Amino acid sequence: MINSEKLKEIILKMGADLCGVAPATRFKKAPKGFEPEDICEECKSVIVFAKKVPKGSLNISSCVPYTHVNNILTQEVDRLGVQISLKLEDMGIKAVPIPSDDPYEYWERDNSYGRAVLSMRHAAYLAGLGALGKNTLLINKDYGNMIQIGAVLVNIELEGDPLVEYEVCPPNCSICIDACPQGALDGKTVNQKLCRPLSNYKNEKGYVLKKCNICRKVCPNNMGLQEDA
Numbered sequence: 001m002i003n004s005e006k007l008k009e010i011i012l013k014m015g016a017d018l019c020g021v022a023p024a025t026r027f028k029k030a031p032k033g034f035e036p037e038d039i040c041e042e043c044k045s046v047i048v049f050a051k052k053v054p055k056g057s058l059n060i061s062s063c064v065p066y067t068h069v070n071n072i073l074t075q076e077v078d079r080l081g082v083q084i085s086l087k088l089e090d091m092g093i094k095a096v097p098i099p100s101d102d103p104y105e106y107w108e109r110d111n112s113y114g115r116a117v118l119s120m121r122h123a124a125y126l127a128g129l130g131a132l133g134k135n136t137l138l139i140n141k142d143y144g145n146m147i148q149i150g151a152v153l154v155n156i157e158l159e160g161d162p163l164v165e166y167e168v169c170p171p172n173c174s175i176c177i178d179a180c181p182q183g184a185l186d187g188k189t190v191n192q193k194l195c196r197p198l199s200n201y202k203n204e205k206g207y208v209l210k211k212c213n214i215c216r217k218v219c220p221n222n223m224g225l226q227e228d229a
């Protein structure tokens with residue numbers, strides 16, 4: 001049977017920029033109904049991978065290029081998840097691709113609160129790809145928050161990657177919290193009802209635009225961990 005190292009090597013060759021493994025047992029703190037086994041009972045391990053997002057799309061005046069790359073990268077990561085799953089199936093492994101963003105079923109209309117079937121940023125943390133910042137985004141030491149994350153559930157036990165040991169937020173940093181025009185961040189969560197009108201802004205033409213990504217943009221670690229962080 002294939003091991004964790006070989007599997008990650010294959011997935012990196014297929015186009016992922018990062019890849020890690022989290023045993024399903026690491027997800028015990030996930031909300032009830034949102035653990036990997038709630039999606040697929042036989043799940044033993046979660047393979048988490050990510051692709052880089054072009055840095056040039058972030059620190060510019062127009063929100064259109066970032067919206068554009070976000071749309072493309074979400075599709076690319078989803079496509080890669082499907083390709084990985086097909087490859088694993090050929091090896092006799094049951095593999096379940098999880099969407100990088102949507103669709104999902106859980107929705108609280110009054111709070112405009114949606115919950116993904118599996119939280120990608122938490123999965124990435126549990127697979128050793130980075131740590132969560134106070135802006136609620138995963139921060140990887142090399143690529144910062146400029147990554148799009150995907151995951152595949154598998155029915156085989158694989159060795160998990162160690163959780164990262166680096167800190168991503170200096171204790172006294174609150175740049176992202178202070179900069180949010182909606183006051184949507186509290187250092188632990190994002191209030192989706194406040195954030196959504198800007199991060200998923202619908203213009204008169206009907207396009208959904210990432211009008212705001214300030215919490216991503218202002219983070220000193222957004223392109224990778226700064227040495228003094």
Ligand code: SF4
Nearest residue numbers: 180184195212214215
């Ligand atoms: S995307 Fe904008 S509105 Fe939403 S949490 Fe970040 S800074 Fe606040």
Ligand code: SF4
Nearest residue numbers: 133134169173176219
């Ligand atoms: S701006 Fe500061 S507090 Fe916010 S995520 Fe970045 S390092 Fe952490």
